[in-house]
Amino acid sequence: MESTGRPRIVIVGAGFGGLWAAKALRKADVEVEIIDRHNFHTFFPLLYQVAAAELAPGDISHPVRKIIRRQRNARFTHAEVTGLDSATSTLMTTAGVKNFDYLILAAGSTTIYYGVAGAEAHSFPLRTLEEAVRLRNHLLARFEAAEQLPADARGHELTFLIVGGGPTGVEFAGAIQELINGPLPRDHPRLSVKDARVVLVEAGERLLSVYPEKLSAYARQRLERMGVEVLLGASVEAVDEAGVDLAGGARIDSQTVVWTAGVGGPPDLSAWGLPIGRNGRVEVAPDLSVNGSDHVYVVGDSSQPGEVASPMVAQNATQQGTLAAENILRVVAGQVPHAYSYRDLGNMAVIGRNAAVVHLFGKIAFKGYLAWVMWLALHLAKLIGFRNRVAALLSWAGDYLFRDRVARLITSQPDE
Amino acid sequence: MESTGRPRIVIVGAGFGGLWAAKALRKADVEVEIIDRHNFHTFFPLLYQVAAAELAPGDISHPVRKIIRRQRNARFTHAEVTGLDSATSTLMTTAGVKNFDYLILAAGSTTIYYGVAGAEAHSFPLRTLEEAVRLRNHLLARFEAAEQLPADARGHELTFLIVGGGPTGVEFAGAIQELINGPLPRDHPRLSVKDARVVLVEAGERLLSVYPEKLSAYARQRLERMGVEVLLGASVEAVDEAGVDLAGGARIDSQTVVWTAGVGGPPDLSAWGLPIGRNGRVEVAPDLSVNGSDHVYVVGDSSQPGEVASPMVAQNATQQGTLAAENILRVVAGQVPHAYSYRDLGNMAVIGRNAAVVHLFGKIAFKGYLAWVMWLALHLAKLIGFRNRVAALLSWAGDYLFRDRVARLITSQPDE
Numbered sequence: 001m002e003s004t005g006r007p008r009i010v011i012v013g014a015g016f017g018g019l020w021a022a023k024a025l026r027k028a029d030v031e032v033e034i035i036d037r038h039n040f041h042t043f044f045p046l047l048y049q050v051a052a053a054e055l056a057p058g059d060i061s062h063p064v065r066k067i068i069r070r071q072r073n074a075r076f077t078h079a080e081v082t083g084l085d086s087a088t089s090t091l092m093t094t095a096g097v098k099n100f101d102y103l104i105l106a107a108g109s110t111t112i113y114y115g116v117a118g119a120e121a122h123s124f125p126l127r128t129l130e131e132a133v134r135l136r137n138h139l140l141a142r143f144e145a146a147e148q149l150p151a152d153a154r155g156h157e158l159t160f161l162i163v164g165g166g167p168t169g170v171e172f173a174g175a176i177q178e179l180i181n182g183p184l185p186r187d188h189p190r191l192s193v194k195d196a197r198v199v200l201v202e203a204g205e206r207l208l209s210v211y212p213e214k215l216s217a218y219a220r221q222r223l224e225r226m227g228v229e230v231l232l233g234a235s236v237e238a239v240d241e242a243g244v245d246l247a248g249g250a251r252i253d254s255q256t257v258v259w260t261a262g263v264g265g266p267p268d269l270s271a272w273g274l275p276i277g278r279n280g281r282v283e284v285a286p287d288l289s290v291n292g293s294d295h296v297y298v299v300g301d302s303s304q305p306g307e308v309a310s311p312m313v314a315q316n317a318t319q320q321g322t323l324a325a326e327n328i329l330r331v332v333a334g335q336v337p338h339a340y341s342y343r344d345l346g347n348m349a350v351i352g353r354n355a356a357v358v359h360l361f362g363k364i365a366f367k368g369y370l371a372w373v374m375w376l377a378l379h380l381a382k383l384i385g386f387r388n389r390v391a392a393l394l395s396w397a398g399d400y401l402f403r404d405r406v407a408r409l410i411t412s413q414p415d416e
Numbered sequence: 417m418e419s420t421g422r423p424r425i426v427i428v429g430a431g432f433g434g435l436w437a438a439k440a441l442r443k444a445d446v447e448v449e450i451i452d453r454h455n456f457h458t459f460f461p462l463l464y465q466v467a468a469a470e471l472a473p474g475d476i477s478h479p480v481r482k483i484i485r486r487q488r489n490a491r492f493t494h495a496e497v498t499g500l501d502s503a504t505s506t507l508m509t510t511a512g513v514k515n516f517d518y519l520i521l522a523a524g525s526t527t528i529y530y531g532v533a534g535a536e537a538h539s540f541p542l543r544t545l546e547e548a549v550r551l552r553n554h555l556l557a558r559f560e561a562a563e564q565l566p567a568d569a570r571g572h573e574l575t576f577l578i579v580g581g582g583p584t585g586v587e588f589a590g591a592i593q594e595l596i597n598g599p600l601p602r603d604h605p606r607l608s609v610k611d612a613r614v615v616l617v618e619a620g621e622r623l624l625s626v627y628p629e630k631l632s633a634y635a636r637q638r639l640e641r642m643g644v645e646v647l648l649g650a651s652v653e654a655v656d657e658a659g660v661d662l663a664g665g666a667r668i669d670s671q672t673v674v675w676t677a678g679v680g681g682p683p684d685l686s687a688w689g690l691p692i693g694r695n696g697r698v699e700v701a702p703d704l705s706v707n708g709s710d711h712v713y714v715v716g717d718s719s720q721p722g723e724v725a726s727p728m729v730a731q732n733a734t735q736q737g738t739l740a741a742e743n744i745l746r747v748v749a750g751q752v753p754h755a756y757s758y759r760d761l762g763n764m765a766v767i768g769r770n771a772a773v774v775h776l777f778g779k780i781a782f783k784g785y786l787a788w789v790m791w792l793a794l795h796l797a798k799l800i801g802f803r804n805r806v807a808a809l810l811s812w813a814g815d816y817l818f819r820d821r822v823a824r825l826i827t828s829q830p831d832e
Contacts, residue, residue, distance in 0.1 A: 039560065039826040056474040065603035075606070078560035078826070095564045144455065144494035148511045187481035190491070391807055410455040410494070 006031050007332055009325075010091060010100035012081050014041050014064045017106030017300030017317035017324075022074050024325035030332070032074040033100075035093060039063055039078045042129050043383055045314060046392070048168055050132040051258075052175035053140060057129055059391045062384040081107075084272040086296050102295045102328045105282070106321055107269065109301035109312055112262035112280065118239040119163075123259035126168060135258065137410045139176070142255055143188055144410070146195070158196040159254040161244060163236050164261030165202025166209070167349040170219055172258060173200040174352040177226045199229045199252060201236060201244075203261070208349060208357065210311065212365045215357040222351045236261075263312050265302040277304045286339035288324045294331050297324035310342045314382075319343060350375045353400065422447050423748050425741075426507060426516035428497050430457050430480045433522030433716030433733035438490050440741035446748075448490040449516075451509060455479055455494045458545050459799055461730060462808075464584055466548040467674075468591035469556060473545055475807045478800040497523075500688040502712050518711045518744045521698070522737055523685065525717035525728055528678035528696065534655040535579075539675035542584060551674065553826045555592070558671055559604055560826070562611070572669040574612040577660060579652050580677030581618025582625070583765040586635055588674060589616040590768040593642045615645045615668060617652060617660075619677070624765060624773065626727065628781045631773040638767045652677075679728050681718040693720045702755035704740045710747050713740035726758045730798075735759060766791045769816065 007030045011018045014036035025032050043060040050057055068074045079095035084103075091098040111125035124135045139160065146157040162173045180196045200207075200223065206216040207223075207230065220230050235247040243253040265280035274290055277283040281304035284290045288297045288305060300317035303310075310316045320340060327337035346360035348371065356371040358364075376396065383389050423446045427434045430452035441448050459476040466473055484490045495511035500519075507514040527541035540551045555576065562573040578589045596612045616623075616639065622632040623639075623646065636646050651663040659669040681696035690706055693699040697720035700706045704713045704721060716733035719726075726732045736756060743753035762776035764787065772787040774780075792812065799805050 039556065056472060058472040058474065063603070066599075069602055077563065078557070079564075140455065141494070147493065148495075183482075186485055187479070390810055394806055 007101045007328075008033070008099065009102045009104065009328060010035065010098055011104045011106060012036075012091070013106035013108055013300070014038070014067075014076075015044070015106055015108050015300060015317060016314045017108075017303075017321035018104065019064075019067060020318040020321035021104045021106060021299065021325040022068060022071065024322045025329070026071045026073065028073070028329055030073060030329075032071070033077060033098065034064060034068065034074060035077045035079055035081060035091075035095075035098070036064060037078075037080040038129075039065070039076075040129075041067060041384065043388075046379060046383070047129065047132045048126060048172040048175060050129065051126055051135040051139070051172065052179055053136050054175060054179075055392055055395050057133055059388050059395065060383070061129060062388060067384060081268075084274075086273060086291060086293060089295065100295075102331075103297065104321070104324050104328070105269075105296070105298045105302065106300045106317065107266045107298075107302045109263045110266050110280070111259060112264040113259065114262055116236055116239065119236070119257075119259055122239045122241050123163065123257040125259055126172065127263070139256060140410045143184060143191065146191055147188060151192075151195070154191070154195045155197070156242065156253040157255055158191070159199065159243075159252065160197065160256045160258070161199045161201060161252055161254040162258045162260060163201050163244070164259065165200055165204065165207040165230075165232070166260060167347070169200055169202070169258075169260040170207055170223065170351060171349055172260065173198055173228050174223060174226065174350065174355075177223070177228050178352055181227065193227075197229060198227065199231060199254070201231045201234045201246070201252075203233065203235045205232055207232070211347065211349075211357060211359050215359060215365055215367055218367045219349070219351055219357055222355045226352050263301065265304075269298075269302060274298070278309065279304075281309075287327050287337035288320060288340055289327070289337070294337070295328075297328065299324045305340050311344075311347075313347070315345055316342055348375045348378070423517045423744075424449070424515065425518045425520065425744060426451065426514055427520045427522060428452075428507070429522035429524055429716070430454070430483075430492075431460065431522060431524050431716065431733060432730045433524075433719075433737035434520065435480075435483060436734040436737035437520045437522060437715065437741040438484060438487065440738045441745070442487045442489065444489070444745055446489060446745075448487070449493060449514065450480060450484065450490060451493045451495055451497060451507070451511075451514070452480060453494075453496040454545075455481070455492075456545075457483060457800065459804075462795060462799070463545070463548045464542060464588040464591060466545065467542055467551040467555070467588065468595055469552050470591060470595075471808055471811050473549055475804050475811065476799070477545060478804060483800060497684075500690075502689065502707060502709060505711065516711075518747075519713065520737070520740050520744070521685075521690075521712070521714045521718065522716045522733065523682045523714075523718045525679045526682050526696070527675060528680040529675065530678055532652055532655065535652070535675055538655045538657050539579065539673040541675055542588065543679070555672060556826045559600060559607065562607055563604060567608075567611070570607070570611045571613070572658065573671055574607070575615065575659075575668065575670040576613065576672045576674070577615045577617060577668055577670040578674045578676060579617050579660070580675065581616055581620065581623040581646075581648070582676060583763070585616055585618070585674075585676040586623055586639065586767060587765055588676065589614055589644050590639060590642065590766065590771075593639070593644045594768055597643065609643075613645060614643065615647060615670070617647045617650045617662070617668075619649070619651045621649055623648070627763065627765075627773060627775050631775060631781055631783055634783045635765070635767055635773055638771045642768050679717065681720075685714075685718060690714070694725065695720075697725075703743050703753035704736055704756055705743070705753070710753070711744075713743065715740045721756050727760075727763075729763070731761055732758055764791045764794070 011034045040061040046060045049055040079093040083092035113119040146154040177198045207219045208216045238245045270276040275283045282298040299320035301312040344362045348358040350356040354369045356375040357367045358371040427450045456477040462476045465471040495509040499508035529535040562570040593614045654661045686692045691699045698714040715736035717728040760778045764774040766772040770785045772791040773783045774787040
């Protein structure tokens with residue numbers, strides 16, 4: 001970056017944290033450089049729909065350059081960050097060394113496996129667009145493989161086991177079950193829907209543990225009515241290529257184990273000399289700065305301000321990204337930075353047709369059709385880009401009206 | 417396949433030839449099995465638009481099972497064909513051995529390199545969806561890479577060289593040039609459009625050699641006005657990782673050599689004992705049967721009936737697929753099969769905004785805006801599936817009205 005005398009702010013990551021930080025800087029007299037290893041932003045809350053062949057990958061992705069096109073003080077660099085030296089304010093990247101006056105790390109999260117034997121090697125994570133596409137290809141290929149087997153041998157090909165009863169696990173279990181109830185029987189008239197099993201395994205005593213209990217109970221009841229087997233208080237002890245072993249000795253055979261049970265900070269951060277706390281997240285000061293410096297900030301999933309874990313959701317990332325950017329401007333202006341406090345606007349998870357749970361401001365809880373309409377409207381509004389919105393709306397309308405999925409392409413080799 | 421006493425017709429390939437053969441059999445008292453290594457049909461005429469980040473891969477792909485869903489006598493098998501034994505009427509596939517009474521091979525085509533040194537290793541083919549996505553990723557990554565270089569070193573990153581002045585080469589050259597003239601300068605304000613070069617190299621004396629000369633001249637003039645360098649009578653002697661050597665000693669440095677110059681029958685067919693003629697296509701009898709048998713037929717790009725090469729285009733494949741299916745029904749009914757003759761309904765190629773060439777029934781030639789509108793309408797009508805049509809229409813409208821491209825995602829690693 002050429003020197004212009006203006007403060008140089010580098011943002012690592014074009015997820016919700018990074019993009020909202022850039023947005024908060026759009027009128028400031030600074031230089032902004034966003035670095036990401038992908039040239040697109042991924043709308044993470046709908047990732048599971050790509051894995052369930054409901055949306056195409058492009059429907060939930062948007063080029064970063066297009067998003068920041070009108071922001072004249074911002075530029076984008078397509079590169080991977082390989083190192084950080086806070087003392088000299090330098091970042092090592094695959095596109096060369098970058099100097100900064102201020103750094104906002106919005107590096108996201110990674111799947112963690114809590115040391116469960118075989119989990120990393122034999123289960124499918126669901127954190128990136130590539131992982132979602134790989135899971136979709138694998139899942140659809142199981143139905144193709146089952147067609148070649150005698151009826152009594154199809155069970156393990158058509159058992160889909162999801163580990164983790166949080167929002168991603170619940171939403172994905174519902175989405176696979178609807179895929180099985182809806183378009184797949186018409187695609188595969190030789191297979192019986194009854195041959196397929198969707199099993200949702202949760203170690204705790206209820207699904208959606210951050211929601212009020214009555215919403216957890218509703219989610220379980222709706223999933224079970226759709227056909228999902230919900231196992232509560234069930235810990236996965238080991239995963240291998242043919243299934244999982246549960247604590248207590250039970251065994252479930254499955255070619256498709258999806259791991260949504262653990263999320264933590266990205267693995268690189270400790271190597272960069274950052275103080276790592278619970279779950280691999282960086283321990284930051286209340287103003288989101290790190291290591292007692294006022295020029296390095298960590299936001300979003302990889303940031304842990306204070307004792308209470310802030311949730312790893314989009315609204316936490318956008319609030320932190322915005323605050324970190326504002327705090328940098330305060331420091332530049334010689335003002336005192338503000339402390340972060342998470343404002344819980346609400347959480348929602350969709351379970352199936354006409355069925356969702358909504359929990360607003362930590363107070364108002366409701367469920368059912370109205371919650372589902374609210375989920376649809378909000379997610380449509382938040383999807384970046386007119387065309388993405390229309391494409392998603394068309395896909396959802398096709399699914400709702402005709403119980404069809406448009407995105408069921410297997411884009412890898414048949415034997416994968 | 418269980419035996420039902422009805423004639424079993426296996427179709428290899430779910431391209432235009434295979435799908436139209438299946439369609440022609442939809443009311444017949446036969447069993448149809450379509451085998452393809454992809455679970456989707458690719459609308460090949462728009463493949464170059466995926467490579468040019470104009471359409472998303474899903475816009476030109478459609479699940480085979482959905483296409484044949486209403487055809488009760490047809491089923492689909494997702495598998496690769498590994499061998500054929502005509503004598504015993506068996507097909508070896510990755511999903512087991514398939515017996516047939518009649519076989520329609522619609523196996524498509526492959527890129528051929530005419531022995532040009534380094535061409536296969538160092539150029540991008542453009543025959544499959546995966547190849548189109550790989551080319552798109554590579555092409556967009558060149559602009560990201562050029563951002564990291566000093567202005568005088570960007571030339572070879574931003575030189576795009578297309579070998580072959582047939583329809584694919586002409587359409588793709590126009591599409592890249594419009595990408596460079598349109599959305600990319602807004603995405604990359606630090607790069608100058610003048611840094612980028614699109615070079616179309618054709619060994620013959622004119623572009624689009626199957627069209628009337630005045631349309632060839634128009635295509636060249638339009639491409640040159642858009643900024644494409646058209647080199648006629650220029651043979652590529654060698655390709656390496658940094659560019660191409662032309663006959664006569666000229667050298668063009670380029671990180672992106674796209675090979676559209678040669679198309680031939682797929683490589684497996686000679687190993688299966690089929691008689692291979694020019695360009696790797698199978699020599700078939702006038703009724704499209706092969707080896708004097710009346711139960712194996714070859715259609716589409718891989719078929720060569722008679723002396724005059726039939727064009728490797730969709731309408732040839734659909735006409736041959738239909739005739740092969742009808743001839744099988746004639747043989748089953750004890751009637752005499754018909755001989756194939758290609759009906760040239762017309763050819764069209766788009767060059768850029770408001771510019772296309774159309775040649776109807778081998779007689780009527782026109783160009784310009786009207787030709788372009790006709791191209792749009794026809795391709796939209798032929799795209800399978802309502803949602804694909806709407807998505808393509810939205811993408812094209814965005815491009816036309818705002819000179820924007822929606823599909824510019826780099827889905828591989830930045831260093832690829």
